[in-house]
Amino acid sequence: MKRRQMLIGTGTMLATGLVGYSSASLAHESEDDHTKSETNGHKKRGSKKHKDEEEEDYDSIPGFDREEFELDSDVLHVKDLGFHKGTLELSVIVETTDGDVLAEELQALIPAFNQAIREADAEEFFEAVEEFKFALYDECDVLRAALYLDIQWLRECLFGDLTTEEFVNRILMILGAVGDDGPGNPNS
Known part of the structure; x- marks a missing residue:
């Protein structure tokens, strides 16, 4: 009985981990989409200046x-x-x-x-x-x-x-x- 509970618990942890990874991946992909739209001409003013300052620093x-x-x-x-x-x-x-x-x-x-x-x-x-x-x-x-x-x-x-x-x-x-x-x- 304990073995079955342990397997179920392990399966639940794995499923939870995969859901968390999937959510993180989707969030990352949406950030990538946002970044792509910025590079397609929708850049905020001053972002180039900020990037140049970071590179210089x-x-x-x-x-x-x-x-x-x-x-x-x-x-x-x-x-x-x-x-x-x-x-x-x-x-x-x-x-x-x-x-x-x-x-x-x-x-x-x-x-x-x-x-x-x-x-x-x-x-x-x-x-x-x-x-x-x-x-x-x-x-x-x-x-x-x-x-x-x-x-x-x-x-x-x-x-x-x-x-x-x-x-x-x-x-x-x-x-x-x-x-x-x-x-x-x-x-x-």
Whole structure:
């Protein structure tokens, strides 16, 4: 009898979940329809100005020269670099599954940051940046790990209080805690 009640309860939860998903999908579709009608000439005044302000806010990183930020690595490539509401977001594509190679290549982050920040204004950068979101993608553009790094680590590394190896080891320790199958696993 309990088994039958459990199956009925599970079925009810599944049905409720599907109805909720369906409602959310319909709401999303109606938003898409509304967006399409706006792009067909029914735009509100000022929406273009607001969008331009958001893009400008997202693209500019205080105290950071984006053109000077280049990774000297054969297996790491910048996918995206942005700044929004105090969060520096760096996404990189990793072309290796070897943990030792990854550990070595992650060291390219520090000279790149050093060059981009030193060429601009380090104090302005560290006053503006409150969080550092770091994401690793594989060659197929699949997210493998996303984590928040302590911005203080980057400051300490750039000012000589933390070595590049220690910085990378901290990243690898966090990646190891995130998952055993990710690119940060030194045993992969």
